Amino acid sequence: DTGVSQNPRHKITKRGQNVTFRCDPISEHNRLYWYRQTLGQGPEFLTYFQNEAQLEKSRLLSDRFSAERPKGSFSTLEIQRTEQGDSAMYLCASSLGSGNQPQHFGDGTRLSIL
Amino acid sequence: AQTVTQSQPEMSVQEAETVTLSCTYDTSESNYYLFWYKQPPSRQMILVIRQEAYKQQNATENRFSVNFQKAAKSFSLKISDSQLGDTAMYFCAFRALNGGSNYKLTFGKGTLLTVNP
Numbered sequence: 001d002t003g004v005s006q007n008p009r010h011k012i013t014k015r016g017q018n019v020t021f022r023c024d025p026i027s028e029h030n031r032l033y034w035y036r037q038t039l040g041q042g043p044e045f046l047t048y049f050q051n052e053a054q055l056e057k058s059r060l061l062s063d064r065f066s067a068e069r070p071k072g073s074f075s076t077l078e079i080q081r082t083e084q085g086d087s088a089m090y091l092c093a094s095s096l097g098s099g100n101q102p103q104h105f106g107d108g109t110r111l112s113i114l
Numbered sequence: 115a116q117t118v119t120q121s122q123p124e125m126s127v128q129e130a131e132t133v134t135l136s137c138t139y140d141t142s143e144s145n146y147y148l149f150w151y152k153q154p155p156s157r158q159m160i161l162v163i164r165q166e167a168y169k170q171q172n173a174t175e176n177r178f179s180v181n182f183q184k185a186a187k188s189f190s191l192k193i194s195d196s197q198l199g200d201t202a203m204y205f206c207a208f209r210a211l212n213g214g215s216n217y218k219l220t221f222g223k224g225t226l227l228t229v230n231p
Contacts, residue, residue, distance in 0.1 A: 003158075031217065042118075042205050042221030043159075056218070091159070100147070100166070100211075103219060105159040 004106035025094030037089040120222035137206030145211035154202040
């Protein structure tokens, strides 16, 4: 069990650029979640996959955000035309399918917009 | 919608002493889970302890225990024999057991705990 892996750990980019983050869940976990954490706040839910199906997107996720999970394995989160307000830690978590299983988090990707 | 409130932004405790972190929540759900997660500086968030709302017995994991008061919607975390490695941000979180939101966690803003030598 190698845990949830996220890449890159840090991303610095200029406003207006596109960025993509990757999350590799624990191998047998079929559920995958993305959260966003800003300074001084707890993580906020962004979106959720069960296998390859994206089942919910938070209203926090504007049209500039898109997430995919092809083949139900790794997931990518893309932000287009980044804005200052996108600066945050983006956390990925995964869990087994049954409702009582806890979510396991990765180290996160810290995004800084210049 | 659920809300989770942690009213203590920061706390400190001396090594080997006991500290209690507070959490209150609001929900109309009857079946749910409550969690405490720990996020050390620049490290990943890990699960400390969880409580099923239908269980009256308070959960315990080694030095960590909770005081779950369902009627009061209160869920505090007690850390006994505090260790330097307990220094971290602690988040209280809620997850509904049934219904359309039984997958996502709702977090409080966190309490930064510092254990002093």
